[in-house]
Amino acid sequence: MRLPQTVVGTDGSPPAAVAVEHAAREAACRGTRLRIVHSVDWVPPPGIATALDEAGRRALRESGEHVLSESEARARSVAPDIDVRTTLAKGDPRPVLAELSREALMTVVGSSGSSGITSGLLGSVSRHLTTRAEGPVLVVRETPTPGGPVVVGVDGSSPAEAATAFAFAEAAACGGPLVALHAWSEWSVPPVPPPDPTLRYAKAPGELQAGEERLLAELLSGWSERCPDVAVERRAVRERPRQALIAASRTARLLVVGSRGEGGFAGLRLGSVSIAVLHHAHCPVAVVRGRENGSQ
Known part of the structure; x- marks a missing residue:
């Protein structure tokens, strides 16, 4: 049986080292x-001599x-005890890592690369993978809090279910x-007609909160039995x-977090919440897209 892989991309930069x-x-x-x-992408300038082209490729390969x-x-x-393999690939690292993600348990990248030039606060490789990779992508932003919990966003959607399984x-x-976090507001809870048409739609104080707490408990139903050794804290908070x-x-x-974006454009393949946490979270972020067969 083939051993599952954790894939990590590196360009030798400090974020990649972390x-x-x-x-x-x-x-x-x-x-x-x-x-x-590590991927090398040597494109010689137009008109460069063959000898110089070969020298450039050799130097790039040795550097890689x-x-x-x-x-x-x-x-x-x-x-020290893990099985480590290295791959020196050719071409743009974005499609290289995206292809490897198909069979990886997860693909790990730094938040930015050696160029220091990012779109917002996210590097081009990490941005590409979180929109194109087929498996979970873990973006290492900051050093995590030792002993801190795994926090997962739960909202009842299919991507959130995949994120919950990963978490x-x-x-x-x-x-x-593990902290299962469900954020809600009056605008995210659809109004339910009262049993008596003469009554108002308004809820009694605390009724919405209690309903969202029940929903969170239902969404997590069964996970404690599957993972009995995981201590779970449920948080239903009234917040964006x-x-x-x-x-x-x-x-x-x-x-x-789950990736709930839709559409063929890369910018639409991440939901707004995923984009926000990738840019501003204070710990590593895993974006879980799930797989076509539903496995993780």
């Missing part, structure tokens, strides 16, 4: 192989091998508590989801 260490720890607690990927060697040493320094698996494998999740990320070791 991502490699995080991926190594994930591989250790998840029991997967770690595959470290050095990046991979250092990254492997870094990974083994934090998780429970993470907490069960790597230890620590992005603000609630970003606030919760301050003390979390990982924030997990």
Whole structure:
């Protein structure tokens, strides 16, 4: 049986180095192989001599091998017992990593790369993967809080169900508590006609809150039986989801969200909440798109 993989992309930058260490720890607690990927994309200037072209390719290849060697040493320094493989790929790293994500348990990247040029606060590779990868993508933004919980956003949608499954698996494998966060407002709860038409639609004080707490309990039904060793805290908060999740990320070791965007354009493949937490969360963020067969 082929060992599942945790894939991490690196370009040798400091954010990528942090991502490699995080991926190594994930591989250790998840029991997967770690595959470290560095991609080189040599495009010679027009009219360059063949000898210079070959020299440029050789130098780029040697530099890539050095990046991979250092990254492997870094990974083994934090998780000495894991199975580490390295891949020196050719071409744009975005489609390379997206293709590898098809068979990966998760794909890990830093929030920005060596160029230091980002769109907003998210690098081009991490932005591409969170919209195009087929499996979960973990973007390492800041150093997580040691011993902090895994926080997952729960709203009853299909992507949130996939995120919940990933979060429970993470907490069960790597230890620590889990916080299931459900944010709501009067605008997110559809009005229900009263049984007596003469009565107002207005709810009694606390009735909406109680209803949302019941909904959260229903959405988590069965998970405690499947993962009995995971301590779960349910939070139903009256707040906008992005603000609630970003606030919760301050003390979390990982924030997990589902990607509920739609459409063929990359910008529409992430929901607004996912985009917000990827740019502003205070801990690593896992975006879970799920798979066509529904497995994680």
